[in-house]
Amino acid sequence: MPKGLKETSSIITIGAKVNESAPDTFTSARIDLQLNPLDNEVFVVYAIDVDLLDPDFIPGTSTVVKGSVSTTERTSVGTIADSNVLAQNRITVANDGVGLLSRSAFASDSTPTGQLDYIAIIATNDFFLNIEGANNASGRSMYARMYGVRARADASVYAALVQSELLSA
Numbered sequence: 001m002p003k004g005l006k007e008t009s010s011i012i013t014i015g016a017k018v019n020e021s022a023p024d025t026f027t028s029a030r031i032d033l034q035l036n037p038l039d040n041e042v043f044v045v046y047a048i049d050v051d052l053l054d055p056d057f058i059p060g061t062s063t064v065v066k067g068s069v070s071t072t073e074r075t076s077v078g079t080i081a082d083s084n085v086l087a088q089n090r091i092t093v094a095n096d097g098v099g100l101l102s103r104s105a106f107a108s109d110s111t112p113t114g115q116l117d118y119i120a121i122i123a124t125n126d127f128f129l130n131i132e133g134a135n136n137a138s139g140r141s142m143y144a145r146m147y148g149v150r151a152r153a154d155a156s157v158y159a160a161l162v163q164s165e166l167l168s169a
Helices: 155-167
Strands: 005-007 012-019 027-032 039-052 063-069 086-096 099-105 118-122 126-134 140-154
Touching: 005 039, 012 027, 012 126, 039 063, 039 086, 063 140, 126 140, 140 155
Parallel strands: none
Antiparallel strands: 005 140, 012 140, 027 126, 039 118, 039 140, 063 086, 063 126, 086 099
16 A cells, blocks of 8 residues: 555445447546545555447448546546546457458556556546547447555645646546
């Protein structure tokens, strides 16, 4: 556990889903962590899994679906280069109208290997699932599962975490 934090729960698994509101439309869903800010409660994230519904197969058209998990509200899916994006996934289907030319997937949702104790700390009361497709005939879906623990932070650590999270938007 990071210095300045005291674990207050065992491992918690949070599952959530977001559907595009219409085909090829950026959609975001707020997921409430129900943290207690009066007790300086935070959520320490150990791992995140992101799964996307495959893009449509439309002859002669390349289709895409991309999704992310972020600590603050976004106006686009973003990438892991954005400080408030914790994980992302993207699937692209390219075809020539006769058959599938390629299907490529990129995922940053697997837990990094090595000696990392955690991958993120969420200090505000919620996180966001973001999805957007391109050239699909119907709306796509994203499923996410986050693994972590609740912890209580020292006052100065809590203030720094909240400020850093809100400024990362």
